[in-house]
Every structure is written in C-alpha cells, then in structure tokens.
Amino acid sequence: MISKTINLTLKVWRQNRGEKKGRLETYSAKNISVDMSFLEMLDVVNEELTKNKKETIAFDHDCREGICGMCGAVVNGRPHGHEKETTLCQLHMRHFSDGDIIVIEPWRARAFPLIKDLVVDRSALDNIIQAGGFISVNAGGAPDANALPISKEIAEAAFNAAACIGCGACVAACPNASAMLFVSAKVSQFALLPQGRPEAARRARTMVRMMDQCGFGNCSNETECEAECPKGISISNIARLNREFLKAEFS
Amino acid sequence: MNWFLNMLRTSIGKKLLMALTGLFFSIFLVIHLLGNLTLYGGKDLFLSYVDHLHALGPLIHVAEIGLLTFAAIHVSTGLFLFLQNLQARPIRYTVDKRGGGRTIGSATMPYTGVLIIIFVAIHLSNFHFIDHSRQTVFQAIDATFHMVPYIFFYIAAVIIVAIHVSHGFWSLFQTLGANHPKYMPAIKGIGFIFSLLVAVGFGFIPVYVSFIM
Amino acid sequence: MNPDVKMHTKLDAKVPAGSLAEKWDRHRFNLKLVNPANKKKFEIIVVGTGLAGASAAATFAELGYHVKNFCIQDSPRRAHSIAAQGGINAAKNYSNDGDSVWRLFYDTIKGGDFRAREANVYRLAQLSCNIIDHCVAQGIPFARDYGGFLDNRSFGGAQVSRTFYAKGQTGQQLLLGAYSSLMRQVSTGMVKLFPRREMMDLVVVDGKARGIVVRNLITGELETYTAHAVVLATGGYGNVFNLSTNAMASNVTAAFRAYKKGAYFANPCYTQIHPTCIPVHGTFQSKLTLMSESLRNDGRVWVPKKPRDKRRPGDIPESERDYYLENKYPSFGNLVPRDVASRNAKEQCDLEKGVGETGLAVYLDFADAIKRDGENAIAGKYGNLFQMYEKITGDNPYKTPMMIYPAVHYTMGGLWVDYNLMSTIPGLFVLGEANFSDHGANRLGASALMQGLADGYFVIPYTIGGYLAQTSFSEINVPDSKEFKQGIQNVQQRIDKLLSVNGRRTVTEFHRELGLILWEYCGMSRNEEGLLKAREMVSNLRHEFWKDVYVPGTGKDLNQSLEKAGRVADFLEFGELMILDALARKESCGCHFNTAFQTEENEARRDDQNFCHVACWEYNGDDQVPNFHKESLTFENVELSQRSYK
C-alpha cells in the first residue's frame, strides 16, 4: 500500500549490560510510513541493523495495543512521547514530521535500574503490590457476586483507578521519580470498594513503606505523572492515598 | 510516640510536616499582610498596630519561638526532601520536557524556599533586630524603602514568596488528602488569588511608602 | 487419512461416570486428597502467569503447595490475558432471560460445532458462576447498573445476556485480580516468581514431568528447576501466522517442547479468525489489533451492494448497502459466531465488495446506535475501543464507520489433556489456551477467560492433588541427573546453532513469509491442493531458515533477536503440523473450513461419521511424520445437528 513516508534521525540511548555509562547513538530511519507505530519504526531500524550485522536496540514491548504496560521510553523528553494518553506502542508516526530528530532514552529512576539500552528493571512495582496490593480472599469462599451492591459511581471510580497498566511512565515523568500515582491507583481501587475496606488501613501503610524502601522519590505534587500517564490516572487518587495513609497512621 | 516518629520517616509523613508548617506560614502571611495593610492608613494607624502587637508581651515571644521552630522544620524537611528527590534520579535526561503538569511555582519550590529564607533574614535584620529605642519601626521602614535598590529587592522577594505559595497553597490541600473534583478547582482558584494578594499586597507597600505617602 | 500418517490408538480422557450434572462433584469426591500437612512437601512449577497460570499458582499456594512461577515478561501482570477486551461468560442468569448452566453448556458445545468434550464443557459452565463470585470478592470493578448490581451484555453465538465486563478491559481487570492473589502468595513466600524466563525444555524423569530448563532472558544463563508436577499455561500459538491479535512474545515453544518430549498435540489446525479487527495496512506491520466482538451488539456490518464501489461510506445511500449478516441470518444478525462472521466478510471481499484502500475490509457502522442511544451512551460502552481505533487508524468512528477485517485471534488446538487437565506425560498439566480442551472447533466470545480461570481457580487445584497423592517420586539431585544435564545440553546446542548459521536473512523475514503461507492456505478457508502446496513451502522455508538466517548478538546476554529466532524456529516446525492436521480432517467444522465440504448455503459441513474425534499428534522424531491418535467424542446429552444461526 502506498502511504506517506518520512525520514527521521534517531538518537538512541545505548548501554550494555553491566556497562557503567551509556551514550546516545545516532541512526537514520528511512522511508517510515506514517501509519506505523513508534515501535514498528524501531523494528525497521532494528531490521536494518541486523542486515548490517549489528546488534539491535533492546526495548521492552509485548501487547502492542496499549494495555500490557511493557513498552515505554522517553521520546524527546516525554515518557511515551508527546501524544496525550498514549503508550509508546500506540504512538503513531503520523504525529512526526519529515526530518525530525528524535531522542530516545530509557525510564530514568534509581528504583528502575537499567538493564540494557532502553530496557529497565521495574520489579519495584511488583514489590509494592506484594506489600499489600490485594484483597486477601482465597478461591472458593466468596459469596454470590450480587450479594453486595456497589453504586455505579463507586464502581466506575474504582475502575478508573484500576485502569493503571503499571508501565512506570509516572515515575519516569516525575521530576522526583516518585511512584505515588501508581501506588495511589491501586490503593484507591481497593479503598473505594467495600470488599477492600477491611484491609484498607494496613494496605496503605505497607504499600507506602515499600514504595519508600524501593528508592523512589517523594511526591511534590508536580502533577507531571498525571499529564503523562497513558491511562489518564488522576492525581485525586494521590490525595486519596494521602488520606488513607494518614487516617491509618493516626487511628 | 514511636508510631508518630515512624510515620514521620515515611515520604507522606514528611510531606505532612511540610503541609502543616506550610499552612501555618500561609496563615502567618495573611495576618502579617492584614497588619501591614494598616500602613495604607498612615503612620499613626500603623504604629498603633505595632504597639498593640508589642503589648501582647510574652505571647509574642511564644509566637516567635513557634515561628522559628516551624521554620526550622519546614526548611530542614524541605531541604531533606529536595536532596532525596535528587538522589532518586541519579542519571538525568538528556532532553527533559514538561508534560504540562509542572508550573513555575512547583518547579522552583526549593529554590524559592532558599531565597525566602535569605530574604527573611535580611528582612528581620532590617526591621526586627534593630534598636527600637532609637527609631520606630515606621522610621526604619521609611528609611529602608527610600533606598531604591531595596525597593526592587523587596518587590522581587515578595514575588518569590508569591510564586512559592502559588504552588504551595493547593499542594498542601492535596498533601492533606483534600482533593475532591467539586472543590479542587476552588482551592486552586483561592491559591492563585492568595498568591496574587501576597504579591500585590506586600509588593505595593514600598511603592506606597516611598512614592505616595 | 493421509497415506503417510501411521498408527491409530484410542485415547482415554478419563471422563468420570455418572450423569453430566454429577460428574464433577463425584469426581472431586473420588479424587485422592493430599493431607494438608503434606502439601508443603510438594513443589509445583507453573509456567505462565496469564489468567490460567496466575490463578493456578495463587490457588496452589493458598492450598499450601510450594510454587515456582515463570513468565517471559518482566512482570506476571503483563501476560497476554491482559489484552482481552470484551468480557467473561457466566450462567448467572442475572438478566433473567432464560440462561442456565445447561444453556451455557449447550451454546458452547454448539458454538464449537460439536467437536468438544461434553463433560469438560459442562463442568466449565458449572464453574462459571464461582468465577464471577471470586472475581468480585477480589475487587474486580465489573460494570454495574444504577441499582449497584452487575451488568451483563450479549456476545456472539448466544441469545442471552450473560457476559460480565469491565468496559473494554475485562481481561486486564481479571488478570490484575489473579495477579493480586498471586502477589499475595509471593509475599507469604509460598510462590517464588521467575519473570523474564523462557521455558526452553521440559525434563521428564522416569516417565514423569519433573522439571524445566529455562533461559534467563537478562543474563542468557540456562537454569533448571525441579518439581513434582509441571503445569503449562503458556497461552496460544496464533503468532504462527506472524500477524495476529496476540502479543509479540506469544509462542508455541513451551507447548512444542513438551510435544517433543511426548505430550500429544491436539487439533493444531483449529485456529480462530476473529471477524472484527483493524485491517492490515502495510508490510512493516507487527501485529493486528482486535476490536472487541461486543461492538457487534451495536455496530451494523455492511458493504456496498455494487462491487468496487469506491465512494465514501457517507455517500452510499441506505438502499445501496448490503447488511449481509442481518439479511442472511435474521435471528442472530450481527451476533453470529466468529467463524461465520469471518467467513462472510471474506466472501464479501472475494466478491470485490470490500472497502478501504486495500479492498480487504468491511464497515462496522455505529451511526444508527448513536442516533438511537446518543454518543455518550456509546462512548460509555466502547469509549476506549473507539479511542484505540482512532489512535491506530487516524479515523474517528463516531463520525465514519469503522473498517474491520478478520484476523487470527485464538487457537482452540493445543496440548491434549484428559478430564484432569493432565497431558499424555504424567505430571504434565496444561491449562488455558495452551490446552485444547473446551472450545471444540470454534470458541464463542467471552469463553476463553472463563476457561482459563475455571482451569486455574477451580479445576487444577483439585485434580493435581489426585495425581500427587497417588504417585511416588524419586529424589532428584540436579547436578547428577542425566535428564537435566541432557536438557541443558540440548538447549545450548540449539542456541549455538541459531547463532552460528550466520546467513543473510533476518528472523522477521522468515516469520513474515511463514505467516503469509499459512494465512493463504491454512487460514479462513482451506482445500487439499493448497494445503499440500503449503506443506512443501513451509518445509522448504524451514530448511532455508537453518541455512540462511542471521541472528545478531550473543547467547549470554539480553538478546531479543535470539529469543525471536528460537520462537520462529518452532513455529516453522509447528506450521507443518498444523497443515498436516488440516489435511487429515476431511470435513469442515467450525473454524476449519475446507471448501470441498460445504452445504449449499456455504456453511461448514461436518462428517460426524468419520471425524467426530479429537485429532492428536505424537512426535516421532525430526523430519518424521508424527503418529496419529484419536479421542472419540461421544455426545450423550446433546443431539449433533447442523449449526444454524438463521
């Protein structure tokens, strides 16, 4: 199919495993169809590298439809690129122009050590969930699903918080590399629902402590996280987390 | 007490300290501004306000000690948070752009904070730690505000305070957990007006004293 | 049967006796139990953290077993179940529209074109209700009505509303629920998590599955793990087609390695082509995106009546549009099952009525629904899907109709398992999309999530106990075990081989070519001639791969090119097996549509006399034709009929 194509210059962060320092290397991406996604554009560059018997650029990705949270890089200073509420895999090249220079860097945070090139280790986010991001219920013991009516508004608010894909863009975007948006989304989902109330206090306390322990920065209410979050998670969740936490500590 | 210290060690605990002391200073700013507004009523009104204040005697000392402690907490916690936050991102971005969340106020909190503390020191040495037996506060103000560079310095300083509270005000509500879709816009609006009042209210005083009075 | 296929034996599915409704209860009673104090002595490996894997791992740990859980992604939460959109079925009958366990059972059996095992499907329908209860207790924010009760919608192949959903992100919410239970068990220490690991081989000791060899995807190190049972929940193999709605890392490798170790592969040719996906738009494309089937609730499918009509959709008057599904199937309309909807779309495009630049698309139009319910109501139901569509295509579906085309989506085939979900290798259990069990020749919408969770939360936790309680195990000391040593050696050799070919073509090129062959000859419609041709083409391609592929980098590092090479190498072998299976099934059923076997109305014509069975393939050495076995399907409770959705 014939569609418009553009040529770009990429400056991509390359850093081998175990290497102390990385560097930006320059590549040209030629004849990029504007219908491609950003990751497909990287595929094209990697194909070219392979053909020249060079090692490809490592980047994380899986679903390529904006839901698994695996992809992500800072593109020209913006996590997941400049389009609003869009993951990197859903960012399409029609939003770039011929001749653009694109700088691509990994998520940068002490809590996300770099593995290779654009790939970082986000297991800190799993650690936080392990600290309390669940409702303690065993399979088999649940009452009928409709036994507990939950207002549509509450269910929707919980859903909106639960929509977080755990990509870590909030951390990457935060000037302090804080994970508050991520933590608050999970705490909020369960704090809103009656099923989650019995453990709400303990959950807020343990998750916040684990977050601190993992080496994330502190929240200064800069709200960059909300601006860059691909799922539009609201900072009102952070306020709810603060509330839940303080309530838990003072009672 | 243990639980309390334990809580203060967490990130949200430290933020709670910032918010409470910040709230205290915001209230202080309001009172200070209201007091200073008496200047617009002329020298006599102002001096009677000063006399009333001094008549409070020991209470004023309590207030001063309180202010000092809170300042110590706000400043030390603020700087500690600032350093921690720097460490949380050891390698910076080559290209770092904003997504539209950050404001001038939020981006400069530690810097405006440090400038404020310097200003406060100078401010106090000009008007507070002076020999009150040789001149009234009004005379000190009058003398200082007739030095043109000082007018500029003072105006710049209050603008910096305004910038600090332009973020600080709504932020403290967020920290205390008071964010509601219905009320947050109002809080933000009040914060904006508050910082404007601080800038104009305090900032116009030297102009008034030196050019109009 | 092809002349070159040998051996027929009958497979025993160990379906318990008794009436359909009693089987599962009775079976649970008859299963030997593991004494609670003994459970902690057993270790179970679970490969996969999708709905099936995560739910199984969490539930094992709740029961007191020690679990090692593996996945390819950096976090278990990213398994491809996360991408499921539309919903999950359950026979709750909350809508009071006549649903029942029996109806869900019947719809599923019929939807699968009578090629699934009755007892399994009935159990699935029974357990569907427990799943919803458990998920709500986990805090999954399902859609609710204004009364605060759970909302339902309808899905293809059913005339009742039994699908529970969370906007267009049901899979995400269900998986995050299972993931949260899993994380809880990780924090108790009962589950040890191994992310960024790829299973490269199964280790069988004394005829029993006792461990796995995995590659640490960060360091490239080969690692071995032992256990008393191995559970595979590694998802589907749709990526054999290169372009599919599956995630990039979805693979057949784990299942195929098990196949090579003696597990039978069942019905590999049953691959579901989903009717509502965003059409292909270029050769560089890396994947296709599904637009949930739920859209067919409100969207109307049409094409222009005139072939090669290049007018914009808005310029085509009502009288010149063909709402072909509504016209052809008045009672199910746009909600016919997937295979039927897909084939009809292809038929329209073959008649040159397809739309869009490529002519390989049909319209899915929401204009009427928007007129009827308002834009807000439609946005409430499908907002995120519309947004996703707009992101990818740059078109606004509120204004112009969506363009959709079928795409590979789900694989009903998989490793053969008995009623206990155990494969033909003792101690190797297979769950979720990776097994073949419940969907026959075509899966109805919203039933894969149901199956994965039923398997993981409510079936395997009991049936694995039966196996563990009855089996005696030898001690394994890994450094001395010849089986484990051999396992590592084989994997290492293969990796070295991939890296040493040093040819000229990239892995992606081979994958693309394989995909095109299979899509053309083993896709929505098949015929003997094409399949024979494809078999040869795939075989040639495989030989060329091993002669001319180039894989950059080393084995001792994070090397995504190498990972992909290993997966594509398996797809190349597996592709042949698929074709062989399609050749052997000389009938049409569900998704397997052989043009030689169709009714006058171009529907699939089954041959219940000769093909009412599960086709199972046993590995017989490289470059050898695998052995064929069958499990006969007997239907005691439903009458085999020609599927009709008119």
Ligand SMILES: Cc1cc2nc3c(=O)[nH]c(=O)nc-3n(C[C@H](O)[C@H](O)[C@H](O)COP(=O)(O)OP(=O)(O)OC[C@H]3O[C@@H](n4cnc5c(N)ncnc54)[C@H](O)[C@@H]3O)c2cc1C
């Ligand atoms: C886009 C899309 C939408 C869908 N929508 C619906 C729907 O609305 N309703 C419905 O019922 N069904 C739907 N399905 C189908 C359903 O989502 C899947 O069939 C189901 O989620 C599969 O779950 P699973 O646990 O078997 O496998 P997966 O979720 O695919 O998980 C596989 C796991 O195995 C791991 N793994 C794979 N290979 C290896 C290996 N070699 N080594 C180590 N680990 C490995 C992976 O890392 C992953 O953790 C949809 C599918 C897709 C693709």
Ligand code: HEM
């Ligand atoms: C007029 C005096 C001051 C007022 C009214 C004031 C007010 C506030 C308020 C309301 C906040 C917001 C707290 C929150 O986010 O919860 C704040 C934050 C902050 N203040 Fe001040 N402050 C003053 C002086 C200072 C000084 C002297 C410093 C010295 C360094 C300082 C440093 C900071 C810092 C660094 C923060 C940000 C903390 C963070 O969110 O990480 N402030 N201030």
Ligand code: SF4
């Ligand atoms: S809150 Fe948003 S940015 Fe942060 S992890 Fe979740 S989805 Fe990503």
Ligand code: FES
């Ligand atoms: S690859 Fe899954 S969100 Fe981008």
